[in-house]
Amino acid sequence: MKLLENKTAIVTGASRGIGEAIAIKFAEHGANVVFTYLSSEERAKNLEEKLIAFGVKAKAYKSDAGDYAAAEQLTNDVLKEFGSIDICVNNAGISKDNLLLRMTAEQWDDVMQANLKSVFNLTKQVIKPMMKARNGSIINLSSIVGMKGNAGQSSYAASKAGIIGFTKSVAQELGSRNIRCNAIAPGFIETDMTHYLNDGGAEKWFEKIPLNRFGKPEEVANVALFLASEMSSYVSGQVISACGAMNT
Numbered sequence: 001m002k003l004l005e006n007k008t009a010i011v012t013g014a015s016r017g018i019g020e021a022i023a024i025k026f027a028e029h030g031a032n033v034v035f036t037y038l039s040s041e042e043r044a045k046n047l048e049e050k051l052i053a054f055g056v057k058a059k060a061y062k063s064d065a066g067d068y069a070a071a072e073q074l075t076n077d078v079l080k081e082f083g084s085i086d087i088c089v090n091n092a093g094i095s096k097d098n099l100l101l102r103m104t105a106e107q108w109d110d111v112m113q114a115n116l117k118s119v120f121n122l123t124k125q126v127i128k129p130m131m132k133a134r135n136g137s138i139i140n141l142s143s144i145v146g147m148k149g150n151a152g153q154s155s156y157a158a159s160k161a162g163i164i165g166f167t168k169s170v171a172q173e174l175g176s177r178n179i180r181c182n183a184i185a186p187g188f189i190e191t192d193m194t195h196y197l198n199d200g201g202a203e204k205w206f207e208k209i210p211l212n213r214f215g216k217p218e219e220v221a222n223v224a225l226f227l228a229s230e231m232s233s234y235v236s237g238q239v240i241s242a243c244g245a246m247n248t
């Protein structure tokens with residue numbers, strides 16, 4: 001059964017990792033998919049072709065998620081070309097880990113802009129067509145680090161905690177328009193962002209994870225599919241962890 005037929009989804013930062021898995025999962029389920037990237041031109045082109053092979057419309061946009069004007073341009077372009085925006089996944093994100101003593105103001109600002117302002121930028125744009133349609137699902141990628149904190153990740157944790165407050169507020173503000181807004185909080189997922197975890201052996205991390213392994217991007221994409229689809233029609237303002245019980 002296809003869960004997203006006749007829906008149009010935007011996924012930010014989908015040239016790699018979790019975003020890529022979400023874009024593929026959505027196309028598999030019949031959604032037209034627009035996705036963004038920052039610099040991975042070739043990977044984005046390849047993904048666009050892969051998505052089209054599912055028989056859906058798909059388009060890659062080079063668009064900086066941290067740039068407010070770019071989010072406005074992206075939304076206008078998508079509406080012109082695809083006609084509607086039913087699902088928005090704010091996935092693009094970075095980490096610039098450092099102990100607070102060594103963290104520069106520039107590192108802090110970069111993380112806030114890419115991870116938190118980005119979520120404001122695109123959500124502010126997509127709610128306009130969603131309000132008109134009285135329908136929409138917004139999914140924001142937070143992290144268990146946004147709930148637990150983590151030494152060396154104060155900027156990342158603050159940005160991901162900010163996403164949770166934003167998600168819950170948007171859900172309350174726009175519920176009456178049938179717009180749902182939820183967050184996903186992954187634990188350690190095997191992507192470029194976490195490749196450093198393999199330095200010195202991945203096993204040492206597994207004792208912190210009751211399921212005894214890292215997660216796969218597809219396992220996060222399954223949660224996104226649930227939240228994007230009508231399967232979750234009464235779920236809003238929630239944070240769903242996909243962390244192998246690392247955070248309970």
Ligand code: NAP
Nearest residue numbers: 013015016017018038039040064065092093143189191193
């Ligand atoms: P990743 O493998 O590093 O991929 C990041 C993606 O975001 C890439 O497609 C990148 O594009 C894009 N991107 C980065 N900055 C961007 C910007 N300013 N504008 C547009 N696109 C941008 O990351 P990931 O591990 O898949 O993480 C995806 C999301 O899940 C992030 O929000 C991350 O914080 C969150 N998360 C990840 C984990 C984990 O364990 N991996 C855990 C918890 C939460 P380019 O390829 O062009 O650079």
